[in-house]
Amino acid sequence: MAPNRSDRGRIADEKLGLLRRLLAGEEVEHCGRRMKVTPRPRTPEGPMLNWGGSSHGAARSAGRNGLGLLAKGGVPGMQWAYEKACRNNGFEPGFVLIPDRDVVANLFVAEDVDAAWDEIGKYLLHDAMSYSEWNPDNQVSANMSTARTVDELRRASASHVILSVEEARWRLAGGEIFNLSPLCGGIPPEIAWRYLKRFADRG
Structure with missing residues (x-):
């Protein structure tokens, strides 16, 4: 039980x-x-x-x-x-x-943002939907999203974000703190490692 x-x-x-x-x-x-x-x-x-x-x-x-x-x-x-x-x-x-509600909770950096959403979007959506189902009335946590499709998550959510290398550099230069979650939503380690390495090498 x-x-x-x-x-x-x-x-x-x-x-x-x-x-x-x-x-x-x-x-x-x-x-x-x-x-x-x-x-x-x-x-x-x-x-x-x-x-x-x-x-x-x-x-x-x-x-x-x-x-x-x-x-x-x-x-x-x-x-x-x-x-x-x-x-x-x-x-x-x-x-x-203690993050603000609108902070990016799961961030990835990609050379090609469209291709990255095609590759890992389903994992990010699984993560977002799981947290939403576990916490139906949560108005505090930074990881919450009501998205039900990958396109909706990409378009409307601040919780799961994929940035281009150029935008990541610009935001880092402005002092933004990035929350990296390489294994978010069950992303296979061999895929996650590429995103983490890209951030370290190009960010």
């Missing part, structure tokens, strides 16, 4: 504890399975971890667990709630990113 939505916080806290132990090199037994992460992370305690979400509850969870806050959107007082929860639990506040 699928867990109730109200159990998400408890389950996330439980899984976070397991993840931290695994990333620190422990061999963990959970639900009858033995697990170990290899190769070990470069840092002894594991990589930097961030908590997501777009609510005071998410901000408090990040602070309570001593994590950064990589939000999907923001509500008034969210950063204050995060910093207070950090300090109440003996942590100094860490990395915080």
Whole structure:
């Protein structure tokens, strides 16, 4: 039976504890399975971890667990709630990113924008529709779109964007921060790698 939505916080806290132990090199037994992460992370305690979400509850969870806050959107007082929860639990506040609703949440750079939409548009649409179905009343998160076709997503959505190399350079020069999601919507790694490499080489 699928867990109730109200159990998400408890389950996330439980899984976070397991993840931290695994990333620190422990061999963990959970639900009858033995697990170990290899190769070990470069840092002894594991990589930097961030908590997501777009609510005071998410901000408090990040602070309570001593994590950064990589939000999907923001509500008034969210950063204050995060910093207070950090300090109440003996942590100094860490990395915080609380995006505006209209920020581009999934950005790709292409030599040929039309060809890129033909290649990865179906994956971007799958991502957009999934988030919309999971969050039907969400008016806060930056990743939300009501698009139902690739053409509609391309024409009307600010959440999933493909830029030409030239426009990407222009926007970067203006100080815009790009959110890259190479595996968005299940894009195969061999395809995703080309877009990521293009951004690094040409952006």
